[in-house]
Amino acid sequence: MGVEERDLLVVEDDDAFARTLQRSFERRGYRVLRAAGIDGARALLQTHQPDYAVVDLKLAGGASGLACVRLLHEHDPDMVIVVLTGYASIATAVEAIKLGARHYLAKPANTDEIEAAFERAAGNTEVALTERQTSIKTLEWERIHEMLAATGFNISETARRLGMHRRTLARKLEKQRVK
Numbered sequence: 001m002g003v004e005e006r007d008l009l010v011v012e013d014d015d016a017f018a019r020t021l022q023r024s025f026e027r028r029g030y031r032v033l034r035a036a037g038i039d040g041a042r043a044l045l046q047t048h049q050p051d052y053a054v055v056d057l058k059l060a061g062g063a064s065g066l067a068c069v070r071l072l073h074e075h076d077p078d079m080v081i082v083v084l085t086g087y088a089s090i091a092t093a094v095e096a097i098k099l100g101a102r103h104y105l106a107k108p109a110n111t112d113e114i115e116a117a118f119e120r121a122a123g124n125t126e127v128a129l130t131e132r133q134t135s136i137k138t139l140e141w142e143r144i145h146e147m148l149a150a151t152g153f154n155i156s157e158t159a160r161r162l163g164m165h166r167r168t169l170a171r172k173l174e175k176q177r178v179k
Helices: 015-027 038-045 065-075 090-098 111-119 136-150 155-162 166-174
Strands: 006-011 030-035 052-056 080-085 103-106
Touching (some): 015 030, 030 038, 038 065, 065 090, 080 111, 136 155, 155 166
Parallel strands (some): 006 030, 006 052, 052 080
């Protein structure tokens, strides 16, 4: 009797990273489907029923992976979804979980960490608490993401509510955070 093949959807706009994930998960017995964004994911859901999904938080064109998480969860509430991001914040982590993600991992995350996140359904009371205070930059970033979620990821409305110019907000969203 062979190992049952598991279907995994990777929603990632970085083609090189998506290919790396695909090869790594295929070696572990997953059948991997790839989409560069929410439209590609929606199209794949017409003909496939993935058991697992890995979704990047920030997709091409400023699209949010949170909308993709919602789509996937609405399509199949039993799908195990893990969000990956280089833009980790408390606000987006909370929203991802509320929208149906099982786990939220900061990049870089490897295949072992992602697969372990698929298996962790319960919370972990042993997670170490940090003594480091939150920086002003992090607080700003979290406020921006909180407002983005509240406005349905409408950049113009988010900028208006935050009292900043739309281009200023767009520049802030384009910057890569250094860890």
